[in-house]
Amino acid sequence: MKEIIWLGRGGQGAFTAAKLLGAAYTLDNEKYALAFPSFGPERRGAPVKAFTKLNSKPVADRSQTEKADYIVILDDTLYTEDIKNFLKDNGKILVNSKSEIENTKTFDAEKIASEFRLPTVNTVMFGLLVGISEIISPENAVRAVKEYMPQKIQERNINAFLKAVEEVTE
């Protein structure tokens, strides 16, 4: 089973990214996923966690991920040293940041997002994850965006996503 923890702030779309990954993964036969937010009242700007679990059999464990393959952080102010405790031995941490952070891969996701007039970096970070991990194909991700995002923001998000994938697979 592959497990991804998403960290963001309320309104940044961390859970949307978690959901898009799950939806994209299950487009292929015999693929199963769960996606859920850290439960509770929704508050804009407050730290939120989201989880995606991917497996080739139905995911029975609905509890929050304790050891992830990837931790994706949408806002670098949420990064702390102890986040690595939630990572598997060969796991990776991806952070949206303009500066380097030790033991993580940082990307200036805001730069890509702004190119496509996007106020949030969720689909950019989704693209970076897909490019680096190859957990799903970019084609499936695009299909998921078309099915689960409002039509008027689909194109910009797809283009930003694909640009992000390109950024890490060249």
Add this chain to the structure above:
Amino acid sequence: MKKFLSGNEAFAEGIRLARPQVISAYPITPQTIVVERLSEMVEDGSLSAEYIHVESEHSALSCAIGASAAGARAFTATSSQGLLYMAECLYYASGGRFPIVMMNADRSTALPWNIYGDQRDSLSQLDSGWIQAYAENAQEALDLALMSYKIAENKKVSTPFMANLDGFVLTHTYETVDIPEREQADKFLPPYETDNRFDFDNPKNMAFSAGPDTNYIFKYKEHEGILSAREVIKQTENEFAEIFGRRYTGLIENYLTDDAEYIIVTLGSIAGLCRETADKLRKNGIKAGVVRLRYIRPFPNEEISEVLKNAKAYAVLEKDISFGNEGTVFTNVNSALKKSGINVRGYNFIGGLGGKNISASDIEKIYSDIQNGTDSVNFIGIGGENNGK
């Protein structure tokens, strides 16, 4: 059609296919999404129903009772304090034999105030005369929505139906569900027809008083109605399997129980983690099994006795406590065994209260505790010699 949906959204899809004519609801976390989706469906015309946004849960169910008494298929949904606020009306609905379907998002009860999932709300209402089912995942939630009307409206049953979804863990978790085709759903569930309704052409007295001379007969008939759901649930699941290709297992679902020595009996969404833990323990030579109670009313007395009779010990894991005694599900399971003359040692594990996570290691510990013997009533995560005795 496959869709990536939350438990609430899946349930709303099932209700859309069931074509209720009246939906009366008041929003409450974590139920809100189901009534929001249904209001959108009514708005966009994909569900033709009268949607009534009432001012309270007491009114939500009263309104559904009125609609059902007029011969309409009615739906409502609630959670926690909302369910408790409508408690008075639960008895009117069941006593009046109105086959209303209600989704309850299982959530803790105040105080302390808490919006997270446990099962103390619905389990406190076991005596209200409603059928009670507990779904494990979003697909089962959708399928229950569709089956619930067929079971409740069966003339032998004529009993309201409460479909329970664990708050957040099921209501807010997204997974892939298969949404049946409209034609298939219509074939499975015909429109509601009943004589138990207001009819100007054939006027009759409804929802009347009954004194000591007849009241007990009505209560006996109510008991008979809910008991007959045992058979009707089986028939309905057979028909469902024929049309939709998904088969359910009646009042309980057994996992690796044939030769199991140590069995966890539980309900709702935690069952999956119990099964995974049983798999893991089996690799170490421990004969572990799991029983998931899909229905608590009618209660699976015979099924429980049959599956537990050869075990060395069992645990009942529930998100509930009847203060001053034990978990209510434990009481019910023990009673089933006693009635069958079966003497297997049982232990109660109370967990998940107020949304507290139950981990794989908690479940492993339950299996080891019942092998070694422990207190009769145990609170997961709270230790101490005299705890829970």
